[in-house]
Amino acid sequence: MSELLLATDIVKTYTSACGMEHTVLKGVDLLVREGEIVAVMGESGSGKSTLLRIVAGLMPPDSGTVRYDGVKHTAPHPAVQMVFQDAGLSFNRYMTIGDSIAEGADHHKTGRTAEGMAQLVGLEGDLLERTPNKLSGGQLRRAALARALAMAPRVLLADELTSGLDLTVQAGLLNLLLRLAKEERLAIVLVSHDENVVRHLADRVIVIEGGKVAAQGTVEDLEAKGLL
Numbered sequence: 001m002s003e004l005l006l007a008t009d010i011v012k013t014y015t016s017a018c019g020m021e022h023t024v025l026k027g028v029d030l031l032v033r034e035g036e037i038v039a040v041m042g043e044s045g046s047g048k049s050t051l052l053r054i055v056a057g058l059m060p061p062d063s064g065t066v067r068y069d070g071v072k073h074t075a076p077h078p079a080v081q082m083v084f085q086d087a088g089l090s091f092n093r094y095m096t097i098g099d100s101i102a103e104g105a106d107h108h109k110t111g112r113t114a115e116g117m118a119q120l121v122g123l124e125g126d127l128l129e130r131t132p133n134k135l136s137g138g139q140l141r142r143a144a145l146a147r148a149l150a151m152a153p154r155v156l157l158a159d160e161l162t163s164g165l166d167l168t169v170q171a172g173l174l175n176l177l178l179r180l181a182k183e184e185r186l187a188i189v190l191v192s193h194d195e196n197v198v199r200h201l202a203d204r205v206i207v208i209e210g211g212k213v214a215a216q217g218t219v220e221d222l223e224a225k226g227l228l
């Protein structure tokens, strides 16, 4: 399997308004191959979302590199799409959900439609006419996934995609991710706190702790170490 996304030695420090520095990532590597699902685990505040934003090209690291298909990138790449942890905030509140889903797809001429993507993620078609404030948290999460998939990405970065959703919706989305990975060779990085989700989906797992990758391997490897 070819390497699609490779982040090497990522370091990131935040500086608070009062000048306090907090180094969140202290040299983290992340590799995702075609068709592979990599789960990123770690305590709240360990830097999982920070790592995803950097890998998506939305925020520069202090040092380290991110390569997509062997080429270094420092800005968002259309083939690398992220579903944000706070999906609601990622939508333009004045646009309908349908227009938001279609916007990037039209611009990049991916040939994917808002209706088609809504159907794929199990979002009722009439919701496409609404603005984001008229959708529930779970519906917004599915809309955000639809918007990412409309770009026909080769890498999907999913930050807590299913947490808090009811179990049926969760299962539907997780099975969709599995299918996209296996049938369309989509590479997926999945941030999740849920061990059952990780067990069910992940080909590999990395655990971030203290700004470093504290453990990594297959689900079986981590189970053997008592980490899952």
Ligand SMILES: Nc1ncnc2c1ncn2[C@@H]1O[C@H](COP(=O)(O)OP(=O)(O)OP(=O)(O)O)[C@@H](O)[C@H]1O
Pocket (backbone or CB within 6 Å): 014, 015, 016, 024, 042, 043, 044, 045, 046, 047, 048, 049, 050, 051, 085
């Ligand atoms: N823009 C920012 N400015 C300053 N500090 C930040 C910023 N974003 C995140 N942080 C801090 O960096 C640390 C890591 O945040 P991050 O959101 O990456 O963690 P996380 O692992 O995704 O947590 P969670 O599981 O709660 O989503 C936290 O201490 C957070 O408060």
Ligand SMILES: [Mg+2]
Pocket (backbone or CB within 6 Å): 048, 049, 050, 085, 159
């Ligand atoms: Mg997070």
